[in-house]
Amino acid sequence: MTRRIPVLIAGGGPVGMLLAAELGVWGVDAVVVEPHPHIQDTPRAGTLHARSVQSLLRRGYLRLRERGSLDREQETSFHFGGEPILRIATPTAEGPPLHGQPQAALEQAFETRARELGAEIRRGHRFTGLRQGPDGVTATIEGPEGPYELTAAYLVGCDGARSDVRRAAGFACTTHEATFAAIVGLVRLRDPYAVPPGWTRTSEGWLLANVNPLGHSRIITHDFRLPLPERGSTATLEQLQSTLSRILGRPAVLDDPAYLDRFSDFTRVADRYRTGRVLLAGDAAHVHAPLGGQGLNTGLQDAYNLGWKLALVARGNADARLLDTYDAERRPVAEAVVANTRVQAAVMRPGPENDHLREFTARVFRHAGVNREAADVISGQGVSYTPAGAADRTVGRFLPNLALRTPEGVRTVAELLTPGRPLVLLRSEVADALEPVAARWGERVSTLRVDPEPDSAELRLGMGAPVPWNVLVCRPDGYIAWRGAGTAEKQGLQEALEEWFGAVGDRVEV
The missing domain is CATH 3.30.70.2450 (Alpha-Beta Plaits)
Structure with missing residues (x-):
């Protein structure tokens, strides 16, 4: 029998399970179909890079023993093309630069959270085909008792490098042939x-x-x-x-x-991550050599980016055009990962004819700025969703783990983001004027009156001079959606909330 569901996820690896959990945060039901009857405990990815650590911290999967500081850094060495020439650094308030976590344990944690939040996990069930219409996608599933169909408003292929969803939906891809x-x-x-x-x-x-x-x-x-x-x-x-x-x-x-x-080191990136009501995430969307342990981390960030957007669209809160920002933001990241893994493969090619390339790379990486830029690419800390030509370059940057005084006591950004809702942070100077605007979004956003701790009064985003703020809108995935400076910001705040989190009826007169 055909049953209609909000979201069907093909593939129950860590990316699919995390996506199901992110949808569940918003009360959006998801069905996950996964061919393997049990979690595969194999020697796969086990390195969580800094941005993934920071994202997991903001969802409560990881916790800091001490609050730490944004002004003190911790550093670790890492390899580039097999050579230990990178230095990855993070503020102590953001957790370690690297965190070892077996992929099977990570998948189990995400699956447990997804089930708690209402996801239905069907192990031993494989996606085999689809029919897409204007109002939904009907998928054919092969289960233990035979084939059946599921109709979903949206289908997300998280089914790995050999994705059946990608092939069935006809996604075009850009590829580079292997060199090793x-x-x-x-x-x-x-x-x-x-x-x-x-x-x-x-x-x-x-x-x-x-x-x-x-x-x-x-x-x-x-x-x-x-x-x-x-x-x-x-x-x-x-x-x-x-x-x-x-x-x-x-x-x-x-x-x-x-x-x-x-x-x-064969590479593939889908030329788009969405076609109608079908989307791709993780290895289904991008494949590259596992040099630097970037594949799993890139996939997890896909899930964090897509989860809240798909939830708002599936709930009817936001227009489907919000899903286009998923492709616009995440596909360039995958292309950058592919590029750096191809460079690493070139550096790794043995033989004396490539010694000069290795020597040049090692010499260039001795420059702190170059090393930091490369390390931020590998660790994900260089990711920014700032739109081209944006007047405010803080928009699209990852919001640091500020310590903020709230009516409930001092809380960090990571603690405030754990429920998975957008944040509207209002300092006392503007709270009375702007709180009524944000309040119209109700439970869709968390609106808080805050006073920064002394070291959090200004944003330090590695962009030169610190950036002052009186109101910040932070997306559920931790990136800044909007920044305001004064009380005459009602229209700007309203437009930012409408753009990212959907309309709420009649506009406020500003």
């Missing part, structure tokens, strides 16, 4: 002390090893020899052992494979 082939394995090393831990480059390729002398080690080989294996071909233990031995220049014996897979 990699095998990843979770295996036992007969002699674990013969394999160097971390990144290793030789004249034959690259090795990344997480060595466990007492159990299974994660081994990743990067092979630049041509011709490359056919995309999608299976990996074998013998192939991994042979490639590892050749890269090391000595025999390495492996056994007891718990996991084997292939990847490459």
Whole structure:
């Protein structure tokens, strides 16, 4: 039988589960169909970069032991093209620059939250096809008891690099062919002390090893020899052992494979993330080499960006044109990730003919400004949604974790954003004049009278001089939607709230 639902999500990995949870925050029901009956505990992405840490902090998935400061930074080293030449820094008030979290644990946390908020998770069910009409999408699902159909107002493909949704909806993509082939394995090393831990480059390729002398080690080989294996071909233990031995220049014996897979630096970005009522997120929308651990993080940020927008549209609060901002904001981010992974692959190509490129990259990255810019790209902290030609360059920037005095006591931006609602922050100078405007949006926004703590009175956004503010509108994903300076800002505030969070009936006379 056909049943109509607000949102159908194909793919129950971390991106799909997080999206379901974000919709549930707004009371929007979602059905998630996922082919795997259980969460796959495989050696996949395990690095959460700074912006993902900051976003998870703002949803309550992570918590700080101490409040920290926006003026004190913590720093960690990170690799670029296999070389530890990056320095990633974050304010102590924003959590660590890197956070290790197994993907399976992350997926479990998102699934638990999604279920608590009303999502229906159907494991063992696979999306197989769709028919799209002006009022909805009818999807064909293959379940344990046979095929059936679900009709949804919107369908989101979070079903990975080989996305069936992307193919069925006919999304065009821009691609770049692979330049290396990699095998990843979770295996036992007969002699674990013969394999160097971390990144290793030789004249034959690259090795990344997480060595466990007492159990299974994660081994990743990067092979630049041509011709490359056919995309999608299976990996074998013998192939991994042979490639590892050749890269090391000595025999390495492996056994007891718990996991084997292939990847490459093939790239794909969908030319648009939305066609009608079908959208893409995560690997379904963008694929690239997992250099720098950016894939999972980019997908999570897709979900944070899309979740509240799709919820407002599905609830009837906002026009469907709001969904166009998802493509406009997130696709350039994926293109930038693809670009930097391609640069890393070029730097990694072994052989003396590329030594000059590695030397040049290392020399350039010694300049603090260049290093910081590259680190912000990898960590996601350089992402800004500032529209081209915007008069106020603070709009579209990520709102720092300010400490604010509220009627309930001192709260941080992260604590105030945990419920998933937009924030309208009004300082005492303008609160009486502007609070009635924001109040018309009711539960759709959280309107708060605040007085900044001394170190939060001005915004420091890495743009030179601090930026003063009296009223801020912050989107649920943590980015600034609008900034005002005085009491004569009623029209500007009203227009900003209407643009991002939908109209509320008759306009206020301003």
